[in-house]
Amino acid sequence: MNKPAQSVDAHSVMFITPRPELTMVEGKGSWLTDNQGKRYLDFLQGWAVNCLGHSNPGMIEALNAQAKKLINPSPAFYNEPMIRLSNLLTENSCFNKVFFANSGAEANEGAIKLARKWGQLNKSGAFEIITFDHSFHGRTLATMSASGKPGWDTMFAPQVPGFLKADLNDLDSVKKLVTDKTVAVMLEPVQGEGGVIPTTKEFMQSLRKFTQENNILLIVDEVQAGCGRTGTLFAYQHYGIEPDIMTLGKGIGGGVPLAALMATDAVACFVPGDQGGTYNGNPLMVAVGVSVIEQLLAPGFLESVRTKGELLSKELLAISAEFNLDGERGEGLLRALMLSSDIGAKLVELARDRTPEGLLINSPRPNLLRFMPALNVSDDEIRQMCNILRELLKQLS
Known part of the structure; x- marks a missing residue:
């Protein structure tokens, strides 16, 4: 069970961006865990940084x-x-x-x-x-x-x-x-x-x-x-x-x-x-x-990235059709879902605050979401992310 959220005392850290009241302490593969024990499916991966996930x-x-x-x-x-x-x-x-x-x-x-x-x-x-x-x-x-x-x-x-x-x-x-x-x-x-x-x-x-x-x-x-x-x-x-x-x-x-x-x-x-x-x-x-x-460069790895990119694209297109959104675009595992309105920031917040497990996504523009998962993300994790997204879109519909 997740513990109640606690205030983070970060007064010595220079303010450059709003941060939620939580501290990430551990990561494994496509998952992050905060200081309260809550897990997050990470489709940010440090803004496409952790290409092999956490703790490779x-x-x-x-x-x-x-x-x-x-x-x-x-x-x-x-x-x-x-x-x-x-x-x-x-x-x-x-x-x-x-x-x-x-x-x-x-x-x-x-x-x-x-x-x-x-x-x-x-x-x-x-x-x-x-x-x-x-x-x-x-x-x-x-x-x-x-x-x-x-x-x-x-x-x-x-x-x-x-x-x-x-x-x-x-x-x-x-x-x-x-x-x-x-x-x-x-x-x-x-x-x-x-x-x-x-x-x-x-x-x-x-x-x-x-x-x-x-x-x-x-x-x-x-x-x-x-x-x-x-x-x-x-x-x-x-x-x-x-x-x-x-x-x-x-x-x-x-x-x-x-x-x-x-x-x-x-x-x-x-x-x-x-x-x-x-x-x-x-x-x-x-x-x-x-x-x-x-x-x-290991045999089959880049081919698997292309296959997973196709799966993510297919799933995002299905979501777009279900919720009357504006489609998706991208290459490989750098993809975006175009929203029909400026709800990107709200979806990011709802995804992060979701319980018992959160989801980390990004909205570089108000009317779209960006996905940058680990390149070794599993097919099940891609489908899990998309199902969570469906759940959140229903909340806002």
Whole structure:
């Protein structure tokens, strides 16, 4: 039986977002448990971070083994896990070089720097990067300016200049923004925070052709959509293209702070002093990344993600038909259910507060829900989540 909720004394924690009066203390697979013993079916997984769920045995083993050997030799030296993960990533992608970072925003910041450095060397100082409305690239000053979230380019003014916004899946809107100052186009293959909006294959292929013809770099931000989330190891692989730069975060560490900036040999033009970081390539974190990528590459794993994505899509479409909603969209296990009204926040609250077991879901926009379960979520857990959702929708109907 769940104990009565108790007030959480978190007065020392800086306020950045409203948090419910509960504390999470344990996780296993697709389930979280709070300090009162209540369990939650977790379809957030840290915003697509815990790609292998909570307390993954392979990750724990890698973390423990590395902690006993070496935690931080400083980034002035190579370490074994750094080299192993770099090789794993380049052997399974179109890229040749990897820089490890701590967060997706940091990786995207590095991508912006790399593109501008390339522009200095190859395009007479071109520095402008075309991004897209409703995009999300991080919370640093530059990545907020790059993001297409309304108001983010001026929230901490003066903003970082050089980011023009096009419309996703509209090549003409990109072409209209191109000048001799344009160095790159940067986009998410699936806009996550923007409402789980996938790019079309036609658009991605046309955009890649256009950027190549005009000596413009193509940067894919796969912080949320990468690392198996869409059913391929990297989301760009759905489209039959090869970008110049890619960023990874969230899933690559499976829950620990790890991110990566990847580039082709032709673009990897940093020289000493251009890029760095105290913890970049930290062996403790990168060892976990090796375990994550090896598990994603295990025979049949990515195929199972695609199968589970199809199941989730089918179930969400059934719910949409039952409650006269507006359908679903997404790729793999990054999906959204479009609601017929602005009830997203209310559903999130009802799901979390449900007893005896709660459900953790997300509403990045008032009229939709976003689902980011562990990539090894079970079919039964997918059906259980959808049945809970039906129960909640009935309460609001």
